[in-house]
Amino acid sequence: MTVNEFPIKRAFIEETFPIKEVSDESAREKNIRHGHISTLHIWWARRPLAASRATAYASLIPAPKDVEDAEKIKNFIAELCKWENSLNPTYIEKARNDIRKALGYTPRVLDTFAGGGAIPLEALRLGCETYASDYNPIAVLILKAVLEYPQKYGERLVEDVKKWGEWVLEEAKKEIGRFYPNDVIERKGYFGETGEEFIPVGYIWARTIPCQNPSCNAEIPLMRQFWLAKKDKKKVALYPYVEGKEVKFRVVGDGYEPMPENFDPSKGTVRRAIATCLVCGSTVDAKTTRRLFQEGKAGQRMIAVVLHHPNKKGKFYRVANEKDMEVFRQAEEYLAKKVEELRKKWGLEPVPDEPTPEGKGKGAERAFSVRNYGLNTWGDLFNSRQKLALITFVDKVREAYRKMVEEGYEEEYAKAVVTYLGLAINRVIVRTNNLSLWDNTREDIASTFGRQALPMVWDYIETNAVSETTGGYTSALGWVNRVLEHCSQA
Ligand SMILES: C[S@@+](CC[C@H](N)C(=O)[O-])C[C@H]1O[C@@H](n2cnc3c(N)ncnc32)[C@H](O)[C@@H]1O
Numbered sequence: 001m002t003v004n005e006f007p008i009k010r011a012f013i014e015e016t017f018p019i020k021e022v023s024d025e026s027a028r029e030k031n032i033r034h035g036h037i038s039t040l041h042i043w044w045a046r047r048p049l050a051a052s053r054a055t056a057y058a059s060l061i062p063a064p065k066d067v068e069d070a071e072k073i074k075n076f077i078a079e080l081c082k083w084e085n086s087l088n089p090t091y092i093e094k095a096r097n098d099i100r101k102a103l104g105y106t107p108r109v110l111d112t113f114a115g116g117g118a119i120p121l122e123a124l125r126l127g128c129e130t131y132a133s134d135y136n137p138i139a140v141l142i143l144k145a146v147l148e149y150p151q152k153y154g155e156r157l158v159e160d161v162k163k164w165g166e167w168v169l170e171e172a173k174k175e176i177g178r179f180y181p182n183d184v185i186e187r188k189g190y191f192g193e194t195g196e197e198f199i200p201v202g203y204i205w206a207r208t209i210p211c212q213n214p215s216c217n218a219e220i221p222l223m224r225q226f227w228l229a230k231k232d233k234k235k236v237a238l239y240p241y242v243e244g245k246e247v248k249f250r251v252v253g254d255g256y257e258p259m260p261e262n263f264d265p266s267k268g269t270v271r272r273a274i275a276t277c278l279v280c281g282s283t284v285d286a287k288t289t290r291r292l293f294q295e296g297k298a299g300q301r302m303i304a305v306v307l308h309h310p311n312k313k314g315k316f317y318r319v320a321n322e323k324d325m326e327v328f329r330q331a332e333e334y335l336a337k338k339v340e341e342l343r344k345k346w347g348l349e350p351v352p353d354e355p356t357p358e359g360k361g362k363g364a365e366r367a368f369s370v371r372n373y374g375l376n377t378w379g380d381l382f383n384s385r386q387k388l389a390l391i392t393f394v395d396k397v398r399e400a401y402r403k404m405v406e407e408g409y410e411e412e413y414a415k416a417v418v419t420y421l422g423l424a425i426n427r428v429i430v431r432t433n434n435l436s437l438w439d440n441t442r443e444d445i446a447s448t449f450g451r452q453a454l455p456m457v458w459d460y461i462e463t464n465a466v467s468e469t470t471g472g473y474t475s476a477l478g479w480v481n482r483v484l485e486h487c488s489q490a
Pocket residue numbers: 043045046047048112113114115116117118119133134135136139
């Protein structure tokens with residue numbers, strides 16, 4: 001390796017920098033989604049691309065000649081760093097030429113703490129010979145997916161990830177699609193005509209504990225609140241009512257039966273682990289709630305089903321019924337068989353049985369409270385159908401690899417393809433676990449990692465992992481593909 005002397009005595013960035021403009025762009029970038037590497041896989045400390053691009057460029061060109069020159073270059077940087085100009089040759093080519101002219105050679109850039117890959121991606125974009133490393137294996141995987149594979153394999157990889165992603169989805173659907181049956185409207189109701197079909201987006205569950213009042217003993221569905229849709233133009237909620245010793249629900253609000261007066265859906269049955277029984281009105285203190293969970297006395301109950309119609313806007317809701325539970329139980333039975341099969345096939349436990357963090361000590365306790373509630377292994381963070389869906393997807397991705405090699409793909413290339421298929425499963429996992437929240441302001445599923453922690457969640461949404469709607473594999477694959485496409489053009 002020849003070592004070139006760095007011919008710039010004083011770099012532009014040492015003199016001046018358009019801090020405000022680049023900061024604004026960096027902040028704006030958080031809302032830019034399609035194709036952005038943050039949508040491939042979360043990395044907490046990932047730097048904004050705008051700041052990475054601007055600082056890389058400003059470090060590789062010389063200080064300005066005068067004030068006028070400085071202004072001109074600052075204006076250019078303010079444009080160069082915009083996400084919209086990421087693949088715009090007018091800016092990118094000029095930046096590359098400026099750097100090459102200033103240095104007289106192609107610079108090598110090494111980021112030894114590259115994490116989520118923002119800095120090396122931008123160095124690459126600016127025409128540098130780029131190296132990246134990190135000691136965290138997840139970061140290394142992300143770096144391979146962002147930097148190495150797209151450069152090495154380009155368009156062919158994009159096509160194969162699409163093709164094999166669809167293969168994985170179809171195979172998974174064949175095997176587990178029946179556990180997410182469509183709703184066929186039997187009789188014209190609040191939404192839908194007789195015979196119309198709706199696709200389940202997901203199932204809303206509430207964890208439950210028994211009321212501790214000895215003369216009551218009713219099941220308390222733990223729900224932090226009852227809103228399903230809480231938008232300016234659409235207000236829908238679950239209305240709880242008591243029948244005998246049982247809490248039941250009705251869907252109320254816009255498009256459904258009217259919202260009862262004096263009903264405040266934002267007041268749920270549990271706050272800070274203190275639960276209120278709707279049957280007798282008594283409360284369960286937080287310590288007892290935690291104890292009930294740790295002793296395995298807590299349960300869960302499917303409360304509602306979220307649906308969608310391919311030709312209709314918005315989401316639809318209905319209360320869960322015995323048929324929904326029957327399908328769930330069938331999935332549970334099938335899971336036992338599938339686990340058995342995969343244990344033999346893989347030679348390891350298909351559902352992760354490693355312990356979750358104990359959550360002791362101050363900082364960590366805030367981040368991981370699930371241990372206090374008996375979620376002792378990582379596998380406990382998924383209900384049976386979620387486990388089934390996830391291990392089935394993993395199975396299919398491994399099958400895809402085997403098939404590709406069988407069909408004569410080079411192993412290294414096949415590995416690159418399944419890296420993206422696996423990353424798509426990760427996107428499903430962060431929305432397919434029993435800590436996933438239904439975001440009623442967007443009528444969408446929120447990523448579990450939106451909170452940078454794993455706190456206990458009382459009511460959660462179980463996504464339909466094989467559907468084309470939010471949170472499913474199709475959508476996940478779409479996001480991953482757009483990042484791959486972007487990176488292969490960079
Ligand atoms: C602040 S983050 C870097 C973020 C990165 N610039 C990005 O845009 O995503 C620091 C990174 O250093 C890595 N790291 C920490 N100690 C390291 C070491 N001794 N060797 C290699 N990497 C290390 C961490 O895993 C983490 O990804």
